[in-house]
Amino acid sequence: MTSxxxxxxxxxxxxxxxxxxxxxxxxxxxxxxxxxxxxxxxLHPWVGEMAAYSLGWCEAGGAPSDTGGGKGLRQALAVxxxxxxxxxxxxxxxxxxxxxxxxxxxxxxxxxMDGDATRRGRxxxxxxxxxxxxxxxxxxxxxxxxxxxxxxxxxxxxAAVRHLSAALHDLVLGQADDLLFETxxxxxxxxxGPGEYRTMAERKTxxxxxxxTSLGAVLAGAPATTVASLDRAGRHLGVxxxxxxxxxxxxxxxxxxxxxxxxxxxxxxxTFPVLSAxxxxxxxxxxRLLSGAEDLDEAGARRAATAVEEAGGRAAALxxxxxxxxxxxxxxxxxxxxxxxxxxxxxxxxFLVHRDR
Amino acid sequence: MTSxxxxxxxxxxxxxxxxxxxxxxxxxxxxxxxxxxxxxxxLHPWVGEMAAYSLGWCEAGGAPSDTGGGKGLRQALAVxxxxxxxxxxxxxxxxxxxxxxxxxxxxxxxxxMDGDATRRGRxxxxxxxxxxxxxxxxxxxxxxxxxxxxxxxxxxxxAAVRHLSAALHDLVLGQADDLLFETxxxxxxxxxGPGEYRTMAERKTxxxxxxxTSLGAVLAGAPATTVASLDRAGRHLGVxxxxxxxxxxxxxxxxxxxxxxxxxxxxxxxTFPVLSAxxxxxxxxxxRLLSGAEDLDEAGARRAATAVEEAGGRAAALxxxxxxxxxxxxxxxxxxxxxxxxxxxxxxxxFLVHRDR
Numbered sequence: 232m233t234s235x236x237x238x239x240x241x242x243x244x245x246x247x248x249x250x251x252x253x254x255x256x257x258x259x260x261x262x263x264x265x266x267x268x269x270x271x272x273x274l275h276p277w278v279g280e281m282a283a284y285s286l287g288w289c290e291a292g293g294a295p296s297d298t299g300g301g302k303g304l305r306q307a308l309a310v311x312x313x314x315x316x317x318x319x320x321x322x323x324x325x326x327x328x329x330x331x332x333x334x335x336x337x338x339x340x341x342x343x344m345d346g347d348a349t350r351r352g353r354x355x356x357x358x359x360x361x362x363x364x365x366x367x368x369x370x371x372x373x374x375x376x377x378x379x380x381x382x383x384x385x386x387x388x389x390a391a392v393r394h395l396s397a398a399l400h401d402l403v404l405g406q407a408d409d410l411l412f413e414t415x416x417x418x419x420x421x422x423x424g425p426g427e428y429r430t431m432a433e434r435k436t437x438x439x440x441x442x443x444t445s446l447g448a449v450l451a452g453a454p455a456t457t458v459a460s461l462d463r464a465g466r467h468l469g470v471x472x473x474x475x476x477x478x479x480x481x482x483x484x485x486x487x488x489x490x491x492x493x494x495x496x497x498x499x500x501x502t503f504p505v506l507s508a509x510x511x512x513x514x515x516x517x518x519r520l521l522s523g524a525e526d527l528d529e530a531g532a533r534r535a536a537t538a539v540e541e542a543g544g545r546a547a548a549l550x551x552x553x554x555x556x557x558x559x560x561x562x563x564x565x566x567x568x569x570x571x572x573x574x575x576x577x578x579x580x581x582f583l584v585h586r587d588r
Numbered sequence: 589m590t591s592x593x594x595x596x597x598x599x600x601x602x603x604x605x606x607x608x609x610x611x612x613x614x615x616x617x618x619x620x621x622x623x624x625x626x627x628x629x630x631l632h633p634w635v636g637e638m639a640a641y642s643l644g645w646c647e648a649g650g651a652p653s654d655t656g657g658g659k660g661l662r663q664a665l666a667v668x669x670x671x672x673x674x675x676x677x678x679x680x681x682x683x684x685x686x687x688x689x690x691x692x693x694x695x696x697x698x699x700x701m702d703g704d705a706t707r708r709g710r711x712x713x714x715x716x717x718x719x720x721x722x723x724x725x726x727x728x729x730x731x732x733x734x735x736x737x738x739x740x741x742x743x744x745x746x747a748a749v750r751h752l753s754a755a756l757h758d759l760v761l762g763q764a765d766d767l768l769f770e771t772x773x774x775x776x777x778x779x780x781g782p783g784e785y786r787t788m789a790e791r792k793t794x795x796x797x798x799x800x801t802s803l804g805a806v807l808a809g810a811p812a813t814t815v816a817s818l819d820r821a822g823r824h825l826g827v828x829x830x831x832x833x834x835x836x837x838x839x840x841x842x843x844x845x846x847x848x849x850x851x852x853x854x855x856x857x858x859t860f861p862v863l864s865a866x867x868x869x870x871x872x873x874x875x876r877l878l879s880g881a882e883d884l885d886e887a888g889a890r891r892a893a894t895a896v897e898e899a900g901g902r903a904a905a906l907x908x909x910x911x912x913x914x915x916x917x918x919x920x921x922x923x924x925x926x927x928x929x930x931x932x933x934x935x936x937x938x939f940l941v942h943r944d945r
Binding site: 345367373397400408411 | 630631632635697700701702703719721723724726727728730731732734735738739745746749750753754756757759760761763764765767768
């Protein structure tokens with residue numbers, strides 16, 4: 232808890248809130264859990280414990296637990312995306328298991344790269360088990376994801392492995408760019424622009440969401456246009472989420488986000504609202520404020536947040552998120568799923584957009 | 589250079605030395621290089637530089653270089669193994685690129701896990717570029733290996749991806765066991781036995797050599813018996829190499845191995861000669877010597893080396909390596925390659941066995 236003033240309300244984005252979101256997430260998690268548990272059960276016991284810890288299934292040491300897990304967004308997208316393409320249930324579950332394993336791999340390794348010590352209120356895996364062990368656990372999960380897709384039945388396995396590989400390729404590109412952004416200047420010819428940021432976010436966050444939404448369709452041999460629409464829907468959803476997370480990282484309620492107020496500004500993270508603000512005439516003083524070497528103190532971060540808001544950075548980010556969500560809608564329209572599935576996907580998205588992340 | 593007495597001659601193993609070894613390695617490296625360079629060229633430029641550094645193609649910073657690379661054993665096994673199975677040249681090259689990428693990935697990550705600061709006389713990638721960057725580069729190489737196999741032409745791609753996945757699975761199992769061996773006691777019911785060591789070595793070193801030798805055959809749809817023989821040949825070769833490396837790690841010439849004399853004993857590494865010696869009645873005092881917490885000093889390491897030798901650990905290790913090489917021979921016989929290819933594979937192995945690693 233802090234004594235800072237109440238932050239602005241989270242995300243005024245044009246989506247109706249749906250009460251079905253939590254139910255859908257929970258249903259999809261339940262339908263995927265047995266296959267995901269079976270896959271994790273094939274790992275070396277020590278590596279499997281680290282995987283289970285990262286999935287929120289146990290404490291460090293192996294005692295069963297039911298906290299610290301994610302919402303299961305990617306597995307839900309995989310199940311609903313496969314259903315949208317008319318794929319058999321098994322294809323959706325295989326896709327869900329694979330993307331959940333890739334997601335867990337990337338959290339394990341990204342936390343090492345970013346030096347993050349906590350995630351979802353618990354020590355990150357490298358803090359709990361050591362860096363080397365967490366590297367190994369991530370490797371095992373990545374290999375297991377490939378094994379999962381390669382072991383699926385049917386004639387579309389090569390296409391599905393290529394689809395997953397392409398997402399992994401983009402994931403690495405996005406992570407590399409994000410790490411390199413840290414060393415780039417705030418102003419001048421080498422500064423990071425909003426366009427570059429968008430590309431990074433599509434790769435780092437969007438590629439796996441796109442893969443989640445479309446992998447079941449690929450496994451089932453759905454038409455290329457359906458696959459492309461589902462993939463694009465996920466990719467744009469990823470950019471929207473990333474930009475929305477950026478807004479919460481500056482103006483989000485610390486009691487909800489679990490991070491200090493203005494945390495991304497204090498750490499001088501290159502986020503969309505800030506990069507947008509820097510591109511305006513009002514952003515010049517902001518550039519000077521951010522160009523120092525040390526983390527900003529509370530007063531400095533507050534001044535920076537005000538400057539970003541006054542330069543229109545917050546509004547630009549919300550408009551950006553809305554624009555990408557509109558593309559998501561259009562893509563889902565193109566993929567033309569059965570009305571019930573379309574309603575479920577929309578309910579899921581509306582819940583996710585409105586939740587206080 | 590040290591002032592210790594000249595160590596025993598390296599490896600009296602029953603293989604004729606062949607002068608064709610270096611020529612074969614060099615020919616295979618040349619035939620694989622364009623495809624390997626093209627694959628690495630698809631990576632993010634920063635990640636690609638780390639990959640090129642790890643492959644010995646450039647210095648840290650990107651200046652071209654031709655030092656620090658490996659011999660290319662795995663790519664040579666892939667090319668010659670594919671040829672042995674009558675596979676088209678392209679299948680051998682694809683297999684070679686994939687296993688070389690996996691090998692480079694595993695060196696990058698293993699060096700982090702083991703805390704090794706130098707490799708082939710240069711700083712390891714995590715020392716040169718940072719831990720996070722080296723984690724990312726390894727991830728990229730692993731994904732690229734999968735992409736390489738998944739993108740190959742022909743109907744046998746799913747089987748080839750499963751074959752690669754199975755090797756990755758074993759690689760992680762072996763690395764996990766090897767890391768856990770460090771925390772296990774030298775004596776008592778929880779001590780590591782030679783049998784467990786053999787399993788670890790087959791997974792950690794043998795699985796990828798087996799995959800190398802057989803992956804081209806899988807891609808070309810060779811009979812299952814041919815694939816199995818080539819795979820087994822590589823796996824037993826891996827155990828033989830690992831055990832032979834253990835002998836060199838204790839008794840190898842520091843001027844040739846690049847490591848201090850008795851280095852594995854000083855670091856109290858659980859190697860085959862030591863584990864064999866501990867299983868004999870003469871090994872009891874050795875157990876007490878090794879059970880301390882600190883690295884051994886020079887005198888302690890010399891005493892331990894003598895104790896291992898007197899308890900028959902060195903002889904047992906050499907016998908073990910010879911036994912596995914005999915199985916390699918039998919497997920190659922079973923795979924029944926054309927006489928010319930059989931001669932090449934034997935020439936390569938004889939060179940590798942006799943080289944002073």
